[in-house]
Amino acid sequence: MNASTSSNKSAGRARRASKPAVYEASPEELLKFYRDMLLVRRFEEKAGQMYGMGLIGGFCHLYIGQEAVCVGVQSALKDGDAVITGYREHGHMMAAGCDPKGVMAELTGRSGGCSRGKGGSMHMFDPAKGFYGGHGIVGAQVSLGTGLAFAAKYKKTDNVAVAYFGDGAANQGQVYESFNMARLWNLPVIYLIENNQYAMGTSVARASSEIELFRRGESFKIPGKQVDGMNVLAVRAAMDEAVAHCRAGNGPMILEMKTYRYRGHSMSDPAKYRTKDEVQKMRAERDPIEQLRELLLDGGHADETALKEMDKELKALVADAAAFATESPEPDAAELYTDVLA
Template structure:
């Protein structure tokens, strides 16, 4: 018997709409001019990078799986503003290009990994889903849905073991949030008061399955309730809301109170992967999110309204970003494939 979930409409279309506010929310602290412009530039880099990756995939330069982050940029950019780069750890699943760029990893190295070239972060041996940077404390890039949650909990365990106040930002999607090991990890994290911020990026669809078709409890901020882990639902399309909630969560962890769950209500504009025609949602739903809630347009509107930058100045930022992306694409297109000897390296230390 097929049961249509009663909350289909709310979860399917308007949940984030209800939360997403383009006007100022009294609970959300305003950004300074510098913060706004940084957020704008960082989000734009991810947007343009991903558009270029999509194009290069279409040209056959990128193979296999390619999961684009377009639409979700405010989540990683806002969270990154809450942590210390190169000190606090970041780990995520397979939709990971945005996280790497937000962590400060070089666009050239990321794009060259996508094209499987020797200058890629993993020398071309990892691909879209498997890049890492010890320097930036970015721990992947994991292709098994939910695996990064236990791994990220281990990063938090190591922080506590070493008696530091470092925090592990462990990202997962709404799909991963139904995996068993997520709850095994929640249990241990709260039991041992591990400094882990679990960020559930609810983009409403686990591949083609909407949240309400896959989840008995669609309020992901409550997924830690039985363990006593506090959680918050956040408008993940508003970078200011992300940062405000992120700061509360990171502070909670740094002060030794254990893990924190943030449900980021966000939206992915593109299909799950490049070959997904996205028949499971209406075009209207997508275009409404893009026109009314776009994370980058929100910042742009505020910046212009406050006179913090002119159209031309924003265009200059766009040009700079495009130049970075074009350079990355150029490098990734012309760099050599890995030497054949690399077949046998990096198997054991």
């Protein structure tokens, strides 16, 4: 191997593994990030309570701990951009600007829900907000997200699509078929891997021969970045880079968000595959909301009183959403036959 080849290979490795700079947010942006993440946290805590009370049926996958990802990602997008995800999607919906009342009512299966009570926790949908659904089939949304990117290019827009999936879905075959198509056709899609360390109850190291998931596109010549998904400013910086890459016509990009969920895979999961100490250590040292709270206080952008008042306001907002979700009527029987395509 000559010196030039060696240098090129080293440069390639450095490019793929490099981490983007932290986004320099204004005080107003910092407060908005904090509010948006805290809203998702309080909403999901309330949803967990309502599930325990029997007011929410079926599956329910909470997003607690991962709030920095959806908020940071959404803040970098514009009208016309598309987002699609899997079944842990309540946070994604609210980050996209969907009404918490509609999201909570969907969880309780009521007509006031964003999918009129027929989607439940795993199949919410609001295309008016650029949100093309949560999907229950593991990895299926990746191919659909690639199609959304194809539509953006076909219509000659500069819009991008974001296809979220998890570390478990990263081993699905259709993901790689999508990678190949997206690179062949230079589609403006950001493949957003939320690596929360556990696919249901299986750690990444036990299920994946390559645990650095941002490298999964290398054989397709898709660049990838590994990002601190517990830091909303790191998420936003990475997204700015990826969005610019896609809008410039450079094709797809992979962002692996290293994040962590505090609850089990779903509400029926006791999460015995990890220790309480592991979860507590992550909460104490890496919590995305607490990190931003300290930044706000240390920088003099807010004081304790203001942040407590914000929390009080959001708890009231979530309580109103819960009341709406329990008081809204159930779907009419005739709804059984609407939106059915054959």
